[in-house]
Amino acid sequence: MALFGGARDISMFRGLNRELMGDIIVQECAVYKFKLEETNVNIYGEAAEEKYYEAPVLFNVLIDRQDQNYPDSDIGINFEWGISFKFLRDDLVDAEVVPQIGDIVWYENGYYEVDNIIANQQFVGKDPDYPNKDDRGINPLGNYDLQNFGYEVSIIAETIYVPADKVGISQERLITSIKDVRKR
Amino acid sequence: MSERGRIVVPKTQKQISKGMHTPYSKEVGNPNNAAYQITNRSNQVSFKGDSVKPFTVGLEDIDSTILYYFNNVIKPSVVQNGIRIEVPVVYADSERWNQIQKDGYFRDRKGRIMMPLITFKRTNIEKNRSITNKLDANFPNNYRIFEKSYSPKNIYDKFNILNNRRPTKDMYAVVVPDYITLNYDCIISTYYVEQMNNIIEAINYASDSYWGNPERFQFRARIDSVATNVELNKGQDRVVKSTFSIKMYGYIVPNILQKDLASIKKYHSKVKLVFNPEVVSDIGTAVPTIPDRTDIRHGDFTEFTDPPAPVYPSSRINTNRVAPTPPTNQ
Numbered sequence: 057m058a059l060f061g062g063a064r065d066i067s068m069f070r071g072l073n074r075e076l077m078g079d080i081i082v083q084e085c086a087v088y089k090f091k092l093e094e095t096n097v098n099i100y101g102e103a104a105e106e107k108y109y110e111a112p113v114l115f116n117v118l119i120d121r122q123d124q125n126y127p128d129s130d131i132g133i134n135f136e137w138g139i140s141f142k143f144l145r146d147d148l149v150d151a152e153v154v155p156q157i158g159d160i161v162w163y164e165n166g167y168y169e170v171d172n173i174i175a176n177q178q179f180v181g182k183d184p185d186y187p188n189k190d191d192r193g194i195n196p197l198g199n200y201d202l203q204n205f206g207y208e209v210s211i212i213a214e215t216i217y218v219p220a221d222k223v224g225i226s227q228e229r230l231i232t233s234i235k236d237v238r239k240r
Numbered sequence: 241m242s243e244r245g246r247i248v249v250p251k252t253q254k255q256i257s258k259g260m261h262t263p264y265s266k267e268v269g270n271p272n273n274a275a276y277q278i279t280n281r282s283n284q285v286s287f288k289g290d291s292v293k294p295f296t297v298g299l300e301d302i303d304s305t306i307l308y309y310f311n312n313v314i315k316p317s318v319v320q321n322g323i324r325i326e327v328p329v330v331y332a333d334s335e336r337w338n339q340i341q342k343d344g345y346f347r348d349r350k351g352r353i354m355m356p357l358i359t360f361k362r363t364n365i366e367k368n369r370s371i372t373n374k375l376d377a378n379f380p381n382n383y384r385i386f387e388k389s390y391s392p393k394n395i396y397d398k399f400n401i402l403n404n405r406r407p408t409k410d411m412y413a414v415v416v417p418d419y420i421t422l423n424y425d426c427i428i429s430t431y432y433v434e435q436m437n438n439i440i441e442a443i444n445y446a447s448d449s450y451w452g453n454p455e456r457f458q459f460r461a462r463i464d465s466v467a468t469n470v471e472l473n474k475g476q477d478r479v480v481k482s483t484f485s486i487k488m489y490g491y492i493v494p495n496i497l498q499k500d501l502a503s504i505k506k507y508h509s510k511v512k513l514v515f516n517p518e519v520v521s522d523i524g525t526a527v528p529t530i531p532d533r534t535d536i537r538h539g540d541f542t543e544f545t546d547p548p549a550p551v552y553p554s555s556r557i558n559t560n561r562v563a564p565t566p567p568t569n570q
Contacts, residue, residue: 090337090342097335097342097343099300099304099331100300100303100334101331101335101338101339101343102334102335102338103335103338156337156340156341157336157339157340157341157351158335158337158338158339158340158341159337171336
């Protein structure tokens with residue numbers, strides 16, 4: 057039986073984290089999950105015509121912003137911005153949202169595509185989902201209640217900036233031709 | 241006097257040049273002045289209500305032939321842990337969300353790709369100029385013509401056949417396609433060389449044949465060489481990889497505005513009305529033929545017999561059942 061990382065410890069950490077993120081720091085972002093059944097792809101694995109998303113879910117997060125970058129690419133001066141969104145895993149569980157690669161995060165009227173997920177922050181180094189019991193429910197080393205110890209604290213989504221018209225959530229490209237600009 | 245005050249507009253170089261041309265055909269006119277093709281309203285036939293769509297073949301059609309042939313004809317498979325597994329074939333580098341979430345059936349719970357897997361992607365398109373071409377994209381000159389068998393204006397009708405009537409036919413003109421050679425890079429990834437051997441054998445057998453859905457488009461595919469490599473890097477899993485290129489001989493007829501505006505897409509055959517005059521030397525000897533019937537009999541009807549025609553008919557079709565007797569010279 058483990059000594060630390062039990063339910064009381066976890067509850068205290070959960071309360072502290074929620075108070076910090078929800079009442080003191082208060083940084084927010086929304087997560088858009090794809091509707092996989094409704095979003096059709098062509099043979100290239102692209103949903104070029106229409107993308108469908110579940111309704112966005114707003115979370116309190118910790119945000120780690122990199123510096124904006126304007127690289128000189130083959131097609132001209134471009135824009136890049138990488139942001140890491142650190143979610144409290146318990147919030148995600150309550151909202152039944154599993155951030156995955158490719159999901160869209162909305163933050164300050166910009167859209168960010170998740171290109172890396174880090175779920176590696178475990179309190180006392182244990183994940184209660186893996187109590188290592190056999191078919192009879194017995195842990196051979198005698199640790200019979202490992203499912204009550206340990207805590208997956210956070211999920212970190214590393215994202216890259218994507219233009220809003222590619223995401224297709226908001227109407228970003230209001231003018232479709234240079235001729236429209238000249239008429240004005 | 242009326243031209244007084246008129247501003248002189250000098251001719252452009254193009255106008256001067258055209259003025260020096262002497263057209264070979266008076267009907268067609270100056271071949272360099274192609275504007276006559278635009279204004280020919282007879283070529284602007286609508287597809288409204290037509291069951292035939294304008295013919296197009298695109299790059300996606302050619303790409304999909306590879307996917308079809310792998311999945312439905314070659315059907316590569318390997319035996320892994322005692323189970324025969326179909327090898328998934330995917331287009332490389334699809335969207336992130338699609339790779340991980342929608343197309344993730346060949347990944348394990350953590351997202352790692354499970355072998356075997358075949359990926360392919362188009363890398364190059366080369367124009368094949370050794371075959372015919374349309375000559376000019378502005379005003380295509382070479383077409384392929386397809387005839388529609390029957391249409392509302394050309395209904396199958398025995399009356400028409402009996403009377404040698406041929407109603408106008410619908411013809412569809414398709415611009416001679418752009419012949420291209422496409423190159424695809426393919427990667428086969430497996431855990432074991434033995435699995436790789438089976439896949440390569442299957443793919444090599446399918447080389448030099450026509451790939452694609454027989455009910456849609458088929459294109460000839462060539463695979464010249466397959467390179468096999470076993471990657472055993474420190475800190476990484478052992479992977480057996482084979483790379484090969486598919487050379488596909490295809491053609492495209494794009495669905496674009498320029499083609500729609502400048503090319504002929506549909507036209508009707510010309511209607512020809514033929515009158516066959518019947519001449520007699522003496523009008524007094526001509527007996528008017530009044531057939532005693534109210535409808536036209538045809539087929540295997542045997543009860544009705546027309547009276548023999550007193551006048552030997554001309555070259556028009558004979559609807560009489562009894563062969564007419566030619567007039568005898570008395």
